[in-house]
Amino acid sequence: MQEHHVVVVGGGFGGLQLVHGLEGAPVRITLIDRRNHHLFQPLLYQVATTALATSEIAWPIRHLYRDRKEVTTLLAEVTGVDRAARTVHLNTGETIRFDTLVLATGARHAYFGHDEWERSAPGLKTLEDATTIRRRLLRAFERAELATSEEERQALLTFVIIGAGPTGVEMAGMIAELAHKALPAEFRNVDTRKTRVLLVEAGPRVLPVFTEDLSAYAKEALEKLGVEVLLGTPVTACSDEGVTVGETHYPCRTVVWAAGVQASPAAKWLNAAADRAGRAIVGPQLNLEDDPDIFVIGDTAAVNQENGKPVPGIAPAAKQQGAYVAKVIKARLDGKPFPSPFRYSHQGNLATIGKRAAVIDFGRFKLKGVLAWWIWGLAHIYFLIGTRSRLAVAWSWLWIYLSGQHSARLITQKETLKDEA
Numbered sequence: 001m002q003e004h005h006v007v008v009v010g011g012g013f014g015g016l017q018l019v020h021g022l023e024g025a026p027v028r029i030t031l032i033d034r035r036n037h038h039l040f041q042p043l044l045y046q047v048a049t050t051a052l053a054t055s056e057i058a059w060p061i062r063h064l065y066r067d068r069k070e071v072t073t074l075l076a077e078v079t080g081v082d083r084a085a086r087t088v089h090l091n092t093g094e095t096i097r098f099d100t101l102v103l104a105t106g107a108r109h110a111y112f113g114h115d116e117w118e119r120s121a122p123g124l125k126t127l128e129d130a131t132t133i134r135r136r137l138l139r140a141f142e143r144a145e146l147a148t149s150e151e152e153r154q155a156l157l158t159f160v161i162i163g164a165g166p167t168g169v170e171m172a173g174m175i176a177e178l179a180h181k182a183l184p185a186e187f188r189n190v191d192t193r194k195t196r197v198l199l200v201e202a203g204p205r206v207l208p209v210f211t212e213d214l215s216a217y218a219k220e221a222l223e224k225l226g227v228e229v230l231l232g233t234p235v236t237a238c239s240d241e242g243v244t245v246g247e248t249h250y251p252c253r254t255v256v257w258a259a260g261v262q263a264s265p266a267a268k269w270l271n272a273a274a275d276r277a278g279r280a281i282v283g284p285q286l287n288l289e290d291d292p293d294i295f296v297i298g299d300t301a302a303v304n305q306e307n308g309k310p311v312p313g314i315a316p317a318a319k320q321q322g323a324y325v326a327k328v329i330k331a332r333l334d335g336k337p338f339p340s341p342f343r344y345s346h347q348g349n350l351a352t353i354g355k356r357a358a359v360i361d362f363g364r365f366k367l368k369g370v371l372a373w374w375i376w377g378l379a380h381i382y383f384l385i386g387t388r389s390r391l392a393v394a395w396s397w398l399w400i401y402l403s404g405q406h407s408a409r410l411i412t413q414k415e416t417l418k419d420e421a
Contacts, residue, residue, distance in 0.1 A: 007029075009101070013041075014298035021327065025329070052396055076090040107300060160252050161175075173357075176354070177404075198230060265278070286324065297322055299318065
């Protein structure tokens with residue numbers, strides 16, 4: 001009898017947790033990803049802001065499963081799914097047959113109908129995004145050192161982050177600390193302490209998923225770092241020359257988009273029902289209602305909690321869904337009763353503001369300040385893969401904490417979205 005073939009598309013948190021959960025099951029697994037590495041996205045902003053190197057938060061997928069002989073890893077991009085033929089189509093022209101298919105393809109940036117803004121305001125989802133932002137950030141200071149007009153120099157020293165969720169808040173705090181504390185002694189023609197960091201949020205407060213008191217603390221902590229927080233007005237225009245917030249134009253040369261995401265095209269591949277964000281609508285066992293052998297998990301799945309609110313698009317949610325689907329698949333193969341419907345367990349929210357402040361909301365337990373920052377750091381180190389990565393990140397953070405210096409300030413690679421001056 002041929003082994004049951006499980007095809008997993010996506011090597012993020014959900015996909016890897018699923019493969020981990022299927023260890024020992026009588027299955028053959030093919031894991032497909034368009035990149036050869038698993039990325040710890042919660043720390044991606046630290047690569048973009050020169051605190052960490054790329055190798056400290058990413059690991060080759062193939063290496064992770066070197067001892068799992070039943071797991072085959074393919075570096076390819078999925079272009080479609082033929083549900084009737086039970087095949088996945090790859091950009092290489094090949095097709096992969098499956099008995100069970102799990103799509104864990106994540107999300108991408110959403111510009112709310114203004115996709116042309118991406119050229120000037122890249123988002124932060126991949127290592128390529130992070131190195132692009134890091135390059136623009138560091139080059140802005142270098143170009144300011146060479147600028148001959150005060151107007152151009154100030155535009156180069158103005159950085160705008162659009163969106164005040166955790167990524168936007170963390171980015172703004174790190175850029176402010178880099179400019180105001182780490183760089184001043186290194187430049188001769190420009191005072192980096194005059195850098196403006198603007199955090200723009202269309203809603204009424206930063207970190208809207210946190211309680212109002214923690215949100216207020218985060219705003220105050222950002223302002224102490226020199227960040228200008230602009231609330232209640234959306235961005236109406238964005239170009240290489242600057243950003244317009246409402247009717248006010250801010251000349252700047254570096255913009256980061258942290259305002260929204262949309263699902264991968266998984267729902268379109270499946271010709272399945274989707275919500276407004278493009279996420280595939282799944283049943284209580286995270287599979288399609290009309291095709292129980294096809295599962296969708298993570299950011300590309302529309303899953304509601306018991307209170308009717310959507311499950312948030314964060315790493316713990318994806319990991320819980322991956323672990324749950326592994327249980328469902330094993331129960332089917334063993335002829336056992338299926339697990340009860342998926343139930344998301346919220347483990348809390350964390351966000352850091354610079355190198356000495358953070359906010360933590362674990363429901364009844366809430367914390368802010370330096371102690372929260374240490375807890376945030378320990379939690380993230382714990383979830384990294386491998387002792388080497390944990391030690392490397394811990395050392396990088398300790399060095400920044402003690403010296404104020406960022407160790408990954410390298411301008412590498414070429415600009416990918418626009419011509420470089």
